[in-house]
Amino acid sequence: EVQLVESGGGLVQPGASLKLSCVASGFTFSDYWMSWVRQTPGKTMEWIGDIKYDGSYTNYAPSLKNRFTISRDNAKSTLYLQMSNVRSEDTATYYCTRDDSGFDYWGQGVMVTVSS
Amino acid sequence: DVVLTQTPSILSATIGQSVSISCRSSQSLLDSDGNTYLYWFLQRPGQSPQRLIYLVSNLGSGVPNRFSGSGSGTDFTLKISGVEAEDLGVYYCMQATHAPDTFGAGTKLELK
Secondary structure, three states: OOEEEEEOOEEEOOOOOEEEEEEEEOOOHHHOEEEEEEEOOOOOEEEEEEEOOOOOOEEEOOOOOOOEEEEEEOOOOEEEEEEOOOOHHHOEEEEEEEEOOOEEEEOOOEEEEEOO | OOOEEEEOOEEEEOOOOOEEEEEEEOOOOEOOOOOEOEEEEEEOOOOOOEEEEEOOOEEOOOOOOOEEEEEEOOEEEEEEOOOOHHHOEEEEEEEOOOOOOEEOOOEEEEEO
16 A cells, blocks of 8 residues: 655744655655645645656756755655745645656645744 | 636535536646646545546546546546535646646535
């Protein structure tokens, strides 16, 4: 059974950094592109970016490219999202997704709240 | 960025009724490779989104065949032939033809 489990969220102050993790199981992690998607409290969905199966290539939403970094450790079947200089508008639920003909599997999501 | 406009924003239906959701794109979603990267997702209350349809009309694994997708270019439709209680939630279309991937604002399906 495919499982994606995110962690690392919580309450963070504006300007701080935060690193989210997503542990994958039930499939060969190193065979798949992976993506991060976030959903705001108002339910707007936003694609953050993705990473190639071997970690050699990443794409980002232009508005987030300078502050967010996606990486992966295939030996640990883990996807990461490094968030820096966070802002109140980064408050959202963050989902890890497997990218196979669209986002065929999603994690349960992890909440990030940016507030002082 | 490509804007996807979903209509209606709220859809009220009775069990067994057939309904359709429209997703219109600000640009053609036909890619130069011949594929159209248009997807449909359902997010049930309190759950993560799940993929229903990929590449316009292909049913995702385990998705009931009462769901169907159609369309081309800029106009796409998701149809549910006989709504069941488990179909309630918010439906999103998404495109991945033009970077960055973008989502529609969602259509909430509720019981009438």
